Amino acid sequence: MASIYLLEVSIAILCFLITDYLFFKKPHGPSLRKWPVLGMLPSLLMVLHRMYEYGIEIMEFSDLTFQFKGPWFVGMDMLFTVDPANIHHIMSSNFPNYIKGPDFQDVFDVFGDGIITTDSELWKDLRKSYQAMVHHQGFQRFSMSTMxxxxxxxxxxxxxxxAEEGTTVNLQDVFGRFTFDTILILITGSDPRSLSIEMHEDELARALDDVGEGILYRHIKPKFLWKLQNWMRIGQEKKMVEADATFDRVCSKYISAKREEIIRSQGILDISNGESEDLLSSFIKLDTTKYKLLNPSNDKFLRDTILAFILAGRDTTASALSWFLWLLSExxxxxxxxxxxxxxxDLSRTGNGQENLDKLVYLHGALNExxxxxxxxxFGRKSSVESDVLPSGHRVDANSMIIISLYALGRMKAVWGEDALKFKPERWISENGGLKQEPSFKFLAFNSGPRICLGKNLAMTQMKTVAVEILHNYDIKVTKGQKIEPVLGFILSMKHGLKVTITKRYST
Ligand code: HEM
Structure with missing residues (x-):
């Protein structure tokens, strides 16, 4: 399957080289040259292997906003922006005009109608119900004790x-298992135990990895092509179809087990009395008079809800922890x-409750950094409902695709200053020693506006707890000579993982 994709890319590259040689002049700065009919797609494929770095160069060169022209008639034109004023406009001030849209839902179709993919009234009901559950005291206690x-x-x-064995370990894999088990317990109440010495492969986790890769390729292929490949079940799309089937099968197991458990317990667990409860139980017992568009008796609704939470909470936290520890090693x-x-x-004496974690301002700054x-x-992706003009002056037609590269945004000198590329936790410390707040349309890691991440506090608490445990008790030595680079995907994981050796700081 990989060979089919390689063939596609090779043909594109060959055509590009010939045409480039025959017809095009070199531009003055970094840009993507435009072909007749094919637009900038061949040029994009040429720089795919260094897409992130090239993205930074292009965004700097084009004053934070860049219009990508795709091939004719395939709907691949995209406006790339990392201009904070545009981001604020899109995410907040003109929020109703910028939706995920039907194309987004198509690309993320395996996740169904979960909160990440939906818009309008359905999204509003989902958001309200998620918010109520995530902020419920019982769930907060449950998440703290689970973590x-x-x-x-x-x-x-x-x-x-x-540490005892002295073996090299892929820390990103370990974090992925840790966050996967944690989020699965929070959602379903059962522990998949992927975090163990045996490090067995979990089929749900594997399917999520395949989907992450597939989604990125859907962004850089014309829609008709990936739809055709999906229909023919070839290449990357074969994995998407298989992952979809795995999602259906595994979620349906969790759902039926939970329904039986609820019937058996006959209401012994009751969210209204503040007891700890997993999200699936809460969703099954959802008060549908409050959320008219949600249907907990439908297994498909519960399947999509489970997946939305796993998508939101697993790799995000694992990726952040991995990059954080690698940056610390440097x-x-x-x-x-x-x-x-x-x-x-004095955490070892007073414990790492929320109040104490809040005192770790420098650690918070280092995680933000x-x-x-x-x-x-x-990246974030939006679609315009009606035509509009962005604060930067760029015109947006109705149904245009807008891509916000979070990776490039964090590295723009125009946004973060001349030292934008430097890892400097001090930039997050205010003059009075507290945490400096940056507007979310500038520091977009947790999104901005009405769709801001619902798991931000949970994720920050989890990351701080892990960081304290590791930094206080262990020395982490990153294995020399390994290549550290981000994978091309919706989640910015490390392409080859993070190999380290671990030693204990204090012997017991
Ligand atoms: C470091 C960890 C995390 C980061 C960086 C992060 C970041 C984000 C971002 C950028 C979005 C917007 C995605 C989009 O609309 O395309 C988002 C949405 C969301 N996140 Fe997180 N997230 C993290 C952890 C979590 C966790 C642990 C949970 C839940 C337990 C969670 C729950 C959600 C939910 C429910 C949404 C959808 C909000 C909506 O569309 O209204 N996130 N997150």
């Missing part, structure tokens, strides 16, 4: 094991400062 026990009974013993002075902050806050440079969600 703590996964850390103490799952992650720590595993790190100890690797910046030992930052490690020393975080360790000092942990000692000063890692997500500025390596935003876990690499």
């Amino acid at each position: 703590t026990s996964k850390l103490k009974d799952g992650l720590v013993p595993l790190l100890d094991h690797f 910046n030992p002075q930052v490690v020393a400062k975080i360790r000092q902050e942990i000692i000063d806050t 890692a997500m500025r440079l390596y935003p876990p969600v690499s």
Whole structure:
């Protein structure tokens, strides 16, 4: 299957080289040359292997907004912008005009009608119900206890094991398993136990990885082509079809088990009395008089809800933690400062409850800084309902596609200053020593406006707890000579993982 894709790319590259040689003059700066009929697509394919870096160059060169012209008649024209004024306009001030849209739903079709893919009234009902559940005290307690026990009974013993054995371990894989187990427990109440010494492969986790890759390719292929490949079940699309079937099968197992559990328990677990409860139980018992468009008796609704939460909460946190620890390995002075902050806050005596975690301002700044440079969600995509003019002066036609590259946004000198490429947690510390707040349309890692991430606090708490545990108790040595680069995908994971060796700082 990979060979079919390679053939497509090779033909495109060959055609490009011939045409480029025969017809085109070199532009003055970084840009994508436009072909007759095919637009800029061949040029895009040529730079695909260094897409992120090229994206930065283009956005800097074109004053933060760039119009990509796709082939004729295939609907691939896109406006790329990283201009904070445009982002604020799109995400907040003119929010109703910028929707995910039917094309987004097509590209993300395997996720069905979950909160990430929907718009308008359905999204509003989903958002309201998610908000109520995520902010419910019972769920907050449940998430805190789940995160703590996964850390103490799952992650720590595993790190100890690797430290004792002295073996090299892929830390990104470990974090992926840690966040996968945690989010699955929060959603379904059951633990897939992917985080174990055996490191067995979980089929749901595997299917999610395949889908992440497939979604990116759907962005750079004409729609008719990937639809055809999907229909023929070839190439990347074969994996999408298989992943879809895995999602159906695994979710349906969780749903029927949960329905039976609820019937057996006859209402012993009741969200209204504030007891801990997983999200699936809460959704099954949803008060449909409050949310008229949601139908918890429909398994498809529950399937899409499970997947939306896994999509939102698994790889995002794992990716952020991996880049964070890699950046720390390159910046030992930052490690020393975080360790000092942990000692000063006296966490080992007072415990890492929310109040104490809030005192770790420098650690918070370092995590923000890692997500500025390596935003876990690499791009945002919107579609315009009606024509509009952006604050930058660019005209947007109705039904236009707009892409916001979070990776490029975090590296723009025009936005973050001359030292934009430097990892500098100090930029997040205000003059009075507190955390400096940057507007979300500038620091977009958790999105901005009415669709801002609903799991932000949960994710920050989880990342801080893990960071404290690791930095206080272990030395992490990144294996020399490995290639560290981001994968091309919706989630900005490390392409080859993060290989490290671990030693304990204190012997017991
Ligand atoms: C470091 C971790 C995380 C990052 C960087 C992050 C970032 C984001 C971003 C950028 C979006 C917007 C996506 C889009 O619309 O295309 C989003 C949406 C969302 N996130 Fe997170 N997220 C993280 C963790 C979590 C967790 C742990 C949860 C849940 C437990 C969660 C729940 C959600 C939900 C429900 C939405 C959809 C909001 C809506 O469309 O109204 N996120 N997140």
